[in-house]
Amino acid sequence: MGFVLLIFTILSLSFSQPNIVIEDLWVREVPPVSTMSAAFLKIKNTGDEEDYLIKVESEIAEIAEIHISSVKEGIIRMRRVKEVIIPPGQTVTFKPMGMHVMLINLKKTLREGEKVKLKFVFRKSGSIIAEGTVRKGRSVR
Amino acid sequence: MRILKLVIISLLLTTILSCEKKEKFNGTLYDKPAPEFCLKSWKEGKEEKLCLSDFKDKVVLIFFGYTHCPDVCPAALQVLAKTLELTPERDRKKIQVLFITVDPERDTPEISQRYAEYFHKSFIGLSGSSEDIKRIAKDYMVYYSKTESDSKGGYLVDHTALIYLIHKGKLKLIYPSVRQKPDLIAEDLKKLL
Numbered sequence: 001m002g003f004v005l006l007i008f009t010i011l012s013l014s015f016s017q018p019n020i021v022i023e024d025l026w027v028r029e030v031p032p033v034s035t036m037s038a039a040f041l042k043i044k045n046t047g048d049e050e051d052y053l054i055k056v057e058s059e060i061a062e063i064a065e066i067h068i069s070s071v072k073e074g075i076i077r078m079r080r081v082k083e084v085i086i087p088p089g090q091t092v093t094f095k096p097m098g099m100h101v102m103l104i105n106l107k108k109t110l111r112e113g114e115k116v117k118l119k120f121v122f123r124k125s126g127s128i129i130a131e132g133t134v135r136k137g138r139s140v141r
Numbered sequence: 142m143r144i145l146k147l148v149i150i151s152l153l154l155t156t157i158l159s160c161e162k163k164e165k166f167n168g169t170l171y172d173k174p175a176p177e178f179c180l181k182s183w184k185e186g187k188e189e190k191l192c193l194s195d196f197k198d199k200v201v202l203i204f205f206g207y208t209h210c211p212d213v214c215p216a217a218l219q220v221l222a223k224t225l226e227l228t229p230e231r232d233r234k235k236i237q238v239l240f241i242t243v244d245p246e247r248d249t250p251e252i253s254q255r256y257a258e259y260f261h262k263s264f265i266g267l268s269g270s271s272e273d274i275k276r277i278a279k280d281y282m283v284y285y286s287k288t289e290s291d292s293k294g295g296y297l298v299d300h301t302a303l304i305y306l307i308h309k310g311k312l313k314l315i316y317p318s319v320r321q322k323p324d325l326i327a328e329d330l331k332k333l334l
């Protein structure tokens with residue numbers, strides 16, 4: 001019995017794990033007078049276990065938080081989210097009017113076309129650094 | 142003869158129907174007097190009083206937002222900038238976009254102006270006292286509310302993000318908070334200009 005458990009543990013350790021891939025990262029260009037921006041991206045989990053995005057860090061802003069915007073009866077609300085589950089085999093999309101990484105107190109002006117690096121911290125997969133581009137954003141939501 | 146009559150009637154009908162079509166807008170038709178307001182603008186380095194009635198001869202597009210808003214507000218102002226781009230140059234002079242902050246505590250007239258003009262050089266940003274903003278927001282059915290959240294970025298503001306179109310002293314059309322399309326607004330402007 002102990003042997004079977006041991007095998008099971010080894011198997012689960014070697015096979016059952018999340019595999020996080022970050023794609024299409026972009027940061028919205030905002031007027032220089034604004035100190036806030038938002039980053040959008042896709043988080044893909046090609047592994048077979050869920051993972052959780054628990055923290056984001058960036059050199060371009062003093063604070064980075066995970067936020068979600070929602071609209072109900074025409075009123076737009078934005079709230080902070082502690083963590084985001086990334087289920088196995090699924091892609092979680094951060095997009096305008098949905099989830100975004102809120103970049104608070106920008107340290108510099110962001111210009112369209114610039115490259116920006118963000119560090120994403122996952123509970124199981126650890127830190128992943130991704131590079132994205134500053135964009136004006138889609139004019140159609 | 143009967144056929145001719147039929148042709149005439151059907152022709153008349155299509156004319157009437159197409160006339161009616163001209164009154165169809167993409168925005169929601171509201172068509173009530175636009176409440177007057179005066180706020181503070183920022184012009185050539187100083188604050189200046191500016192009223193809605195200063196733009197009697199123009200079609201005015203108003204968006205209420207705040208500059209600490211990283212998602213919805215830039216998107217809406219981009220939509221309005223794109224709308225201008227889609228409008229023939231000779232008509233652009235007849236359109237005025239106003240950005241009114243619902244966060245006057247942080248957005249001074251100068252900040253509002255610098256924020257607005259970034260999207261298009263013709264845009265005007267406005268601010269005022271908390272009381273003025275509150276009253277105007279009420280007149281225009283704008284909802285906004287400061288929320289104390291655990292965000293380290295200070296308070297957030299829940300708000301409606303409608304776009305208002307004012308024509309000949311009337312609040313003519315309203316565009317919803319989401320899925321604002323520049324081509325649809327430009328189409329409406331074309332009918333009004």
Ligand SMILES: [Cu+2]
Nearest residue numbers: 067068078102
């Ligand atoms: Cu946010």
